[in-house]
Amino acid sequence: AQTVTQSQPEMSVQEAETVTLSCTYDTSESDYYLFWYKQPPSRQMILVIRQEAYKQQNATENRFSVNFQKAAKSFSLKISDSQLGDAAMYFCAYRSQSNFGNEKLTFGTGTRLTIIP
Amino acid sequence: SQTIHQWPATLVQPVGSPLSLECTVEGTSNPNLYWYRQAAGRGLQLLFYSVGIGQISSEVPQNLSASRPQDRQFILSSKKLLLSDSGFYLCAWSNYAQGDYGYTFGSGTRLTVV
Numbered sequence: 001a002q003t004v005t006q007s008q009p010e011m012s013v014q015e016a017e018t019v020t021l022s023c024t025y026d027t028s029e030s031d032y033y034l035f036w037y038k039q040p041p042s043r044q045m046i047l048v049i050r051q052e053a054y055k056q057q058n059a060t061e062n063r064f065s066v067n068f069q070k071a072a073k074s075f076s077l078k079i080s081d082s083q084l085g086d087a088a089m090y091f092c093a094y095r096s097q098s099n100f101g102n103e104k105l106t107f108g109t110g111t112r113l114t115i116i117p
Numbered sequence: 118s119q120t121i122h123q124w125p126a127t128l129v130q131p132v133g134s135p136l137s138l139e140c141t142v143e144g145t146s147n148p149n150l151y152w153y154r155q156a157a158g159r160g161l162q163l164l165f166y167s168v169g170i171g172q173i174s175s176e177v178p179q180n181l182s183a184s185r186p187q188d189r190q191f192i193l194s195s196k197k198l199l200l201s202d203s204g205f206y207l208c209a210w211s212n213y214a215q216g217d218y219g220y221t222f223g224s225g226t227r228l229t230v231v
Contacts, residue, residue: 035219043155043205045222091160095219103149103213104176105220109160 002027004094006108013082014116020067021077021111023092031097034068034075035105039089048090051075053097079113087115119144123208123223130230136181136195138226140208143189148210150191151220152183155205167191203230 003026013019025034036048051059051068058066063083067076079086092108123140130136142148152164163176165183173183180199184192191208205227209220 033219043225043227045207045209045220045225047219047221050219103211104151104163104166105161105209106163107161 002029002032002094002096002106004092004106004108006092006111008111009109010112010114012114012116013079015082015084017082018078018080019082019113021079021090021092021113023075023077023108025073025075025092025094027073027094029096033095033097034066035093035095036064036066036075036077037091037093037107038086039091039110040085040087045091049077082115084115084117087113089113119210119221121208121210121221121223123226125226126224127227128229130198130228132200132230133197136193136198136202136228138193138206138208138228140191140193140223141189142191142210145189145210145212147188148212150185151209151211152191152193153207153209155207155225157204161207165193198230200230203228 005024032053034051038046038048049059049061049064051066058068063080065078089110089112091110093105095105096103120143149168151166153161154164155161167173167185170185181195205225207225208223211220
């Protein structure tokens with residue numbers, strides 16, 4: 001079974017600075033998807049960014065980018081120019097590429113990000 | 118556009134009482150539907166998923182059950198709630214056939230069993 005590990009329970013960053021959240025995963029599959037979700041105090045789960053394992057190019061969404069190292073099974077999230085609104089719990093998630101209808105997201109335990117004004 | 122509705126937002130129920138949480142999706146057909154639970158300060162645990170009407174798979178044995186009476190409706194139920202059922206419940210959908218291989222989550226239900 002796939003596992004997702006987020007080794008940083010909490011992180012903090014000064015506003016306007018850059019922070020990197022770590023995520024590692026364990027899988028025997030070669031094709032899969034990886035995601036970062038943000039959960040603000042409202043507890044709504046918001047998709048931040050996603051990466052297809054077959055793509056070598058790292059995904060980027062505005063101030064959010066990932067460093068995908070497939071061989072190392074590492075998927076870190078970099079937030080540039082941190083803003084107060086970025087304060088949230090961040091979850092890394094893994095999804096098999098299976099299209100037989102039973103694809104499931106496996107989540108890490110999360111990293112709580114605090115933005116210091 | 119696709120939307121997902123989940124209700125109620127907050128629920129306080131006594132131990133031993135029944136439970137019914139509902140989730141509906143709009144703007145897509147034949148989605149995969151999921152129920153997750155999040156305990157306080159912890160990650161998300163998959164409870165049930167469904168790939169079609171009447172098709173339910175359970176991930177964790179417990180006193181909860183799920184049903185999918187219609188294509189875009191997913192219900193989480195219990196006949197008798199336990200204190201340990203307290204938590205934040207999230208419904209989600211995905212539709213691989215439409216290229217949506219991520220999940221879209223509802224706004225969640227905060228359940229407190231007293």
